[in-house]
Amino acid sequence: MAQNQVSTLKKGLLVLELVKQCQGITLAEVMKELQLSKSTAFRLLTTLEDMNYIYKIQTQYFSGPKLFQESTENRSAKDWAALHSIYQVAQNLQMGTYLGKVDGTDLVMTQVLHAPFQHSADEEMGNRSKLHLSALGKVILAQLDEGKLNALLDKMSLEPATANTFQDTQLFRYHLKAIHQDGYAFDDEERNVGIRCVAVPVFRNKEVIAALAIAAPAKQISKSNIKQIATKLNVGSKAVTKELEVLDGN
């Protein structure tokens, strides 16, 4: 019996799971399957029935619709816009928050949150840019292994967007190394004048799968608080990873 578990609740949930697995099950079968006395099985089943988790037709119990009702949160696994962890980051930092993934040689926004951080910014989701042009894209590139990075750089033609952008692949690789070392990427008004951005990688099974970033007016992000912001982003990144694992049933 693991610590801090309520064994009676656990028992009841095991009964529920058994009923859910079966195309109908009788009281006697529940007794036998879970080694319960008749009256215990009866009471557990009755409680589940009274609370509408199961129903009974003649001698058999079946799982009821309550198990399949959607919660207030409407989502499926791997729906990035539904991840609670991203909302938590946004609310914690009180800055625009972004999650982006790789699609070919592009960075695609899969979640964008602006104040009051309750709903996705639908009009910005799906926005694309070349990987090397944003902090999100660069922090992902910085975490790729040599082979994958080479393959991606081969596919990309580096084009300058602003005077601050790197034109030479070799210099770009050094830049990525620095980002890798820092653990975050910093965008200093390179994409939008007056806006700064900090991005960190999101990992899954030791591989980078996405990037998590905040963006805010330049006066909110200074040399003195970048490290702090990056630390909080990393906490959020780990929470995203965990949430994905849970939602995938790992």
Next chain:
Amino acid sequence: MAQNQVSTLKKGLLVLELVKQCQGITLAEVMKELQLSKSTAFRLLTTLEDMNYIYKIQTQYFSGPKLFQESTENRSAKDWAALHSIYQVAQNLQMGTYLGKVDGTDLVMTQVLHAPFQHSADEEMGNRSKLHLSALGKVILAQLDEGKLNALLDKMSLEPATANTFQDTQLFRYHLKAIHQDGYAFDDEERNVGIRCVAVPVFRNKEVIAALAIAAPAKQISKSNIKQIATKLNVGSKAVTKELEVLDGN
């Protein structure tokens, strides 16, 4: 506290339902909402989390995917083919079992079961016939109120299918009155030579909504056992009604 309920299980399920309703909830909020001590709330939440019903991201709990996983039975509310009660009737009587509904002036088969009564007979489902030509259709007509019956009969042209069928509406109405009185309709090889059929109505909110029937070789259905079969069908009919109510969240 109602009888035969396990209060600890109930408490745990109330916690689960609260978590499911909220876009994230903290231990403190659960305590407050359900008037539980800190350690009790903690243990209930921990048990639910350990069994994968909920998950925790930093200080907040969210409902997990386990609640939405489909059970072995794949179905939605009002999917007639998914009703367990019909399977129970078939297995009890060990005869071909049918459920039919009204569509316009037709009787449509919405579930058909043959031995070994594990799967729907898909090729027969959706089969249509005129209401007056089958025991299922007739038992439905027999339970309609005068106005609805008149409206339906007006829309229908009665055509003989076999020599045993009624050609005259007046006689047909008497026939329906007899069926109403009996509480079941009996098809004596009128549709298929060698096959007999017994059908009863299925009610919902005091209105006939469908018909439930069995069909078998003539030697399995005799004058002496019709009443018995009809009684069992009526039990099944009530079980169908109940199951529909449960699935509709009544």
Next chain:
DNA sequence: CTGTGAAGTTTCAAATAATGAAACTCGCTT
């Protein structure tokens, strides 16, 4: 650095609830 408060976790005696053997009820079959 210290102190504070909040969240998380654990302890343990008292209180409460769960348990299960057995009795009872009901319906069906022989």
Next chain:
DNA sequence: AAGCGAGTTTCATTATTTGAAACTTCACAG
């Protein structure tokens, strides 16, 4: 009528739950 199986209830014993309080950890402010 008796027997059987399913469903329901009883009640003394046992096990579990409960909650106050202690402890731990963390973040933040001064």
